[in-house]
Amino acid sequence: MLTLEPVYMLLGAFLLFAAVADLRERRRATAAFWAILALPLLAGDAILAAARNGTHWPAQAMGVGVIALGVMAALGDRRTPGDEAALAEARRAEADRLGNRLFGPALLIPLVTLVVALAAQYGPAPLRALVDAKQSTLIALGIASVVAFAVALRVTGARVVGGLHEGHALLDALGWAALLPMLLATLGSVFAATGVGDAIAALVAMVIPTDSRIACLLAFAAGMVLFTAIMGNAFAAFPVLMAGIGLPLLVQRHGAHPAVLGSIGMLTGYCGTLLTPMAANFNIVPVVLLELPDQYAVIRAQLPTAIGLLLVNVGLLWGLAF
Template sequence: MTNPIEYFMSVDITMSDKLLEVLYFVIGLVTLYVAFRNLQDKENKKRYGSFIFWFLLGLMFVIGPWIPPLYTGILMVLMVLSPILKQVGVGSEPAPSNEETEKNYKKIGMKIFIPALSIGVCALAFALVTPISPLVGMGVGVLVAFIMLLAYSKDNTPSIIMHDCRRMMDIVGPLSMLPTLLAALGSVFTAAGVGDVLSGLVANVIPEGNIVIGMIVYCVGMALFTMIMGNAFAAITVMTVGIGAPFVLAYGADPVIVGSLALTCGYCGTLCTPMAANFNMVPVAVLEMKDNNGVIKNQILIAVIMLVIQTVMMIILS
């Protein structure tokens, strides 16, 4: 549907999908706010490139569902030109001073974690209790956290919170889009038949009927392909079509156990790749770490150990 009124009035569209579109619209407005704040920031030497990136991203969140896919693709290409040309920079939004941080900690203490926890609790509650998407629950959780922060201190005005939102988005920058793009890449790979190509290649390696070797290749392949794609959810579709279904599930393995453990094997790959930006690169930016691979280096050993454990569990339990 290209008409938002028709979309929201339709009885064929679930309430969950409608609320998701509302959530995306709000995200788009916040992103547009970041765009115009950067445009007005004369201390940001890359303010025009930053504006173009955030503006086009916010525009796609706001009008993306209501324009032809071709136009969305054009906007996407234009959007990524700024990061490619290194024209997205961090603005001059002031960070809290050490004295201010210490003062607020003494006043609020460990209660500062309650708003963050509320986001996860709301998402879980929506997933378990309602038919509405947990993504909507996360949005509600953010609103609850927003209200809590206002209640914590009269200094936490909406403008202060929005300024901090802009500061955080500037720090993360274009990396914020990588998980979404990688998830879409999984669908593209599946549609392009990459799974079938993998199946043909692996058929020359795995002895026919040897489910144990099939499981080992499936688990290790999930970790490696996740490292390439940066997203286990994107990798599992391709790997299951190419390896899991013909070489594991076809011989009677329990699909529930196999699917669950294959995904956790993919998570082991997530710990080892800069492509998993939200896990491994965003913390580097937020914490201003000197080593860009510092997070990954501290996770590799654990990832390898857990990959072995998950593989053994799949062989034993399924």
């Protein structure tokens, strides 16, 4: 059965490749950054097994490594210098030659992820047995990324090593922001475990009339946008708002449909993602890569979409969740 372990191993191997490449370029701090991040991906099971057997120093060492990552990220910009003029011109010429075919590999990622995830859940029994159902979505994403990489090599005619070097260059351009999705996704679980949702429920009960369905719905939608904007990711805001408002007030008190509330509520949170620099990997990194003069240019362009989508989502929640 295919599990997440091979996906983690591939990610760790790529990060180790990036670390070696940066070390060869004498970018020692950046090399150390990616090497530290690669270790738990390559040796995570061994670290966990050691902790269960009473040997805690590997886990403690990784804790020190996490602190080191934070320190290195705070010390300065880890991005690579811009391309030389000749290389940039060659890339533009290649992009003109390939045209819209360049978008094919990127579009394959969500498509293959959806197909594999659905097949792992609802396909024939022999097919379902090939993929761990509890981790099917992440495994499907890993498979889709490998497929997209292979197709990208075919479309561009590049070699595998060339593709890895381009991925390394993009990773260095992203820098510490590449860690934001996984860090912010875990932040919501930490907040939920520490009782932040209960605190929010108490505050909401003091501010709004909890017997009013529309008041609770507006508080949930606004809270998803606000918390997402603060924490930079709807995955971090969702468990907190569901624990504080969604489940106790909308589902249990007012009878909202949990599946509808969860799906549209998550989409509502992404209205906040469109509006915050905390979602650096979405809103700040593209500014850097495109060398835009206004660091908030992406956020300004997304503002009308965010407001319009928020209003539509509130209407959908009111019409479909109850």
